[in-house]
Amino acid sequence: MPSLTRDEARQRAQLITVDRMEVDLDLDRGAEHFGSTTRIRFSCSTPGESTFLDVRPVSCERIELNGIQVDPATLFEGRLPLTDLGAENVVEVVATMAYSRDGQGLHRSTDPADDEDYVYGHLFLDAAPTVFACFDQPDLKAPYAVTVRAPESWVVLGNGRATRGDDSTWQLSETLPLATYFVTVCAGPYVSVHDEHDGIPLGIHARRSLQPELERHAPQMFEVTKQSFDHYHRTFDVRYPFGDYDQVFVPEFNAGAMENPGCVTFRDQMLHRGAATREQVLQRSNTISHEMAHMWFGDLVTMRWWDDLWLNESFAEFMAYTCTSAATEFTDSWVEFGIARKQWGYAAERAPSTHPVAGSPAPDAQSALANFDGISYAKGASVLRQLVAHMGEAAFNAGVTAYLRSHEHGNGQLSEFLAAMEEAHGESLADWSAAWLETAGVDVIALDRDGTLTRTAPDAHPANRTHTLDVAGFTDGAEVARESVRLDGPSVHVDLADATVRLPNASDLTWAQVDLDAATLAALPTDLARIADPVARSVVWGAVLTGVYRSTVDPAVALDVFTATWPHESHDALMTRVAHAFDHRIVPQFVRDEARGDAAARLGVAALAAFESAEPGSDRALVAARFLAETSTDSERLTAWVEARSLPAGLEGDSDFRWLVLQRLARLDLAPDDLVDRVSADDTTLSGHLAALAARAARPGIRDKEWAWGEITTNRERSNYELNALAAGFWSSGAVDDMRPYAGRYVSDIPRLAEWLGADALDRVATLAFPSRVVEDATAELVRSAMGRPDVSSGVRRSMGDELSKLEEALTSRARWA
Missing domain, CATH: 1.10.390.10 (Neutral Protease Domain 2)
Structure with missing residues (x-):
């Protein structure tokens, strides 16, 4: 299918104005297809001219333009020519569309917990034509009047308030002008909780099997929703304009959330089944606030x-x-x-x-x-x-x-x-x-022991960026100096007395990578954990991580900082993110093969130290327990946890934690089929199903890897989430010699998924399935060669390129610090 070009969009917007969209959807035709009837009223600035309509159906039953039949055979590659336009026009398209399994268009998912089906629309970025005929570009906004026929037991939600008629047909109130990619319909046996704030009706909705989680988390989500509305009304002095405000937690969602006006959709993993740390609740709260901000920036x-x-x-x-x-x-x-x-x-x-x-x-x-x-x-x-x-x-x-x-x-x-x-x-x-805004690149800011603060722009993207920031000095963890700085040249002098740890951008106010001086880096194992300011610690941790990635910090030195200070870190966001970086990237990629086992063991020791020192049931204990579950080699402890014995406080009955432990056992080749089956039988939810796939793919055996790779690359029935789970599990274990052939299979097999998988889903799979653990020059050469092939889509090429960049960082670091 050709992608709409900017020039085509500009020409079409100059020619036509869309006045009204009427969309009728019939979702009561079974699990594969749905009916779509669209009537578009639009005007043309130059009568007699031609344009095209976007529509990608399974079949077209009828097309009319201004009462005249249009031959469906003229539809080619998703574009329907419209000729001899009048000043005012009506086009009607009656079509049969296909539900998707890749999270784009109108996605249909079966919940294995109760075999109920759920539908949601995700029309971003160019998926609207798979649901209804339209002029699919962001500047041809129009009001929408939508009706939906659905099975008797289903609830329908959308951009306008939904009212149910007598024949299982729902009418959605006409919207204000919307871009095509903001239109959504959510339908299925959703359960709901309702509230109201400042005259705005509020609703939060989820799958029926998630009703306990929905009701448990709804009060906190409503609180953040109300606080965000008040904040934005004060800040913008423009009222929320889109009527009701529904937030729908949907299955198998590609993104974190989508800002559909009046009907925001979220991935339903945010309704945490088990224990949730403060950081996890913050992430969800921030996503709620983020999508609401879009009501003004993006939607209005x-x-x-x-x-x-x-x-x-x-x-x-x-x-x-x-x-x-x-x-x-x-x-x-x-x-x-x-x-x-x-x-x-x-x-x-x-x-x-x-x-x-x-x-x-x-x-x-x-x-x-x-x-x-x-x-x-x-x-x-x-x-x-x-x-x-x-x-x-x-x-x-x-x-x-x-x-x-x-x-x-x-x-x-x-x-x-x-x-x-x-x-x-x-x-x-x-x-x-x-x-x-208009120049790429990130500056590097460094502070030497003489008090000279320098700014270095990247050679490839030179720019004179003025930084408003502060610098701070710490000795024995205590802050001894802080100075606000306007850095509008190559350097400026600051006075931090005799501070041991010297930190540029201490309040994290600007966009710049920070280089720490050698004395500061040497002091971190003893001083970092004693710095009280969590923002300053965040900047330090970030400087250590980016230093490893940029080859300015020896991974061995970074590991020393981690093992000495991470067990004493008190902020759960810093604990979680830093541990993830060491466990998922620094140790597997940057530590050389012969030292990796010892490095991984040190992570486990740090995890155990934090776990044993944390207050039971605290956020810190929860993060430490999860990290211990991911890094421990203590098979007795792990087996006991899988069998629900001696569980950490707060994790009793937590299915997600149990799967985390089982996946660790799988990576250690201690999770035979009967154990995976037994845990699966206790958790028949969608989350359990996906976790079981990840566990099977995580086992290091050659037969397990062959099975998992075949499922990823040849099974067209796998959903977007199933593919993600398999790909994530696949590269989490295995000897390099056994995994090396899959680097070649990656570049040959993954691009072919474009034959049946949408771009959003494919790009994610291309990232997760990348051979990141085969850190060799030959892997880099394979990927570089593949990126030049014409059969590789632009999205896959971008995913390959980004992951290749990370691989090359690891190769550079290994050479630098050998």
Whole structure:
């Protein structure tokens, strides 16, 4: 299928205006197909001209344009020509569509807990034509009137309030103008809880088998929802415009969530089945706040084209962390941002695919998928923090409000946003935008023992970025100095007296990778755990991690810092993210083969030390128990935990923890079929089914690997989540000699999945199935060669390239520190 180009979109938007969309869906036709009838009223600025409609059906039963039959045979590669247009037009398309299994379009999933079916629409980025006929581009917004026929036992939700008729047909109230990719319908035997706030009806919905989890978590989610509404109403001074506010937790969702106006969809793993740490609740709360911010940035005002994606995602990211830190109990949410989101963004900046925050080329819609990364999210949010520091919070909020009001229910772009902000600021932002928004790359900031703070821009992307930040000094963990700095040149002098640990960007206010001096690095094993400020510790941990990835820190030194200080870390977000980085990347990739066993054992020792010292039932104990379950080689302890004996406090009956332990046993080749079957019989949920697949794929035996790879690459019945589980388990174990052949099979087999798998799902599989544990030059050569092949899609090429960049970082580090 051809992807819509920017030029085609511009030409079509100049020619037509969509006035109203009427969509009728029949979801009562069985498990494979559904009926779709679309009536589009649109005007044409130049009568007699032609355009095309986007629709990708199984079959077309009838097409009419202005009362005249159109031959369905003219439909080619998803495009239906519309010729001899009038000033006012009506096109009607009656079609049969297919449910998806890859999380795109109208996805249908069967819950193995009770065999109930659930449907949800995820029309991002260009999947709308698989559900209804449309002019599928973000700047042709229109009101939607939707009806849905569904089985008798189903509930229907969507962008407008749903009202049930007498014949199992639901009418959704007509919406305000929406972009095509924001339209959704959720249908199935969903269960619900309701509330109201500030005149806005609220609903939270989930699968019937998740009703206990829904009811347990709903009060906290409603609280964050209400706090976020109040914060955004105060900040934007523009009321939420989309009527009811439903939040639907759906199965097998590719993204974290999607900001459909009035009907936000979330991956339902966020309804935690067992124990949840404060960080996990923060992540969900931040996602709730993030998607709500989109009601203004993305939904009320939509980017004109995908190259201004940052106007959606950077703002939602920044606004969400601002909201959670200012208006909820999570006043420390920027700690999690620094160690999780910024690390994701820094990795994207180091990759060859790095791009500017704004204006990154998106010549067609599909290519825009490559920009949904840590740059558009984390870097964009960090840049906005710098803009607030540059122009002041009051002027920033005034500019945002002016932009929203002048473009509401329409579209915007970078130049229009900057104009509003310059009006509020009273000065030009051209230089600021050129340096921060329109130039790729991340600066490196370092502070030497003489007090010289330096800024180094990357050679490939030179820019004169002014950094507003602070530096701090610590001795024996106590803060002895802190100084605010405006770094607008190559260097500036700061006075930190005789501080032992010297930390640039101590409050994590700017976007920059931090190099720690040798004396500071040497002091960390004794001093890091004693620093009280969790933001400062987040910056230190981030500097250690990025130092390993950039080959400026010896992995052995980083491991010494970890084993000495991680068992004493008190912030659960830092504990979780740093442990994950060492266990999933630094030890498997950066530590040489002959030393890896000892390094992995040291992780287990650190996990045990933290577990034994933590208060039972605390967040710290929970994180430590999970890390111990992932790293321990104590088969007696692991077996006891699987059999529900001697479980840590708070983890009794926790199925997810049990699967975590079983997957560790599987990696140790101690999980035979009968054990996996027995645990599966106790957990017949979708989560249990996926965990069992991951466990089987995690076993190191050659036959197990062959089975798992065949399921990933040849079984077309596997859903997106099943493929993810298999791919994640596959590379978690196995001798390098046994796994090496799969590097070659990766480059030959994974691109072929495009024959039946959607781009969103395929790109994720291409990432998870990457041969990251075969850290060899030959692997890098295989992938480089594959990336040049014409049969490799742009999304898979991006996934390959990003993972190759990480592999090359490990190869460089091994050579540097050999």
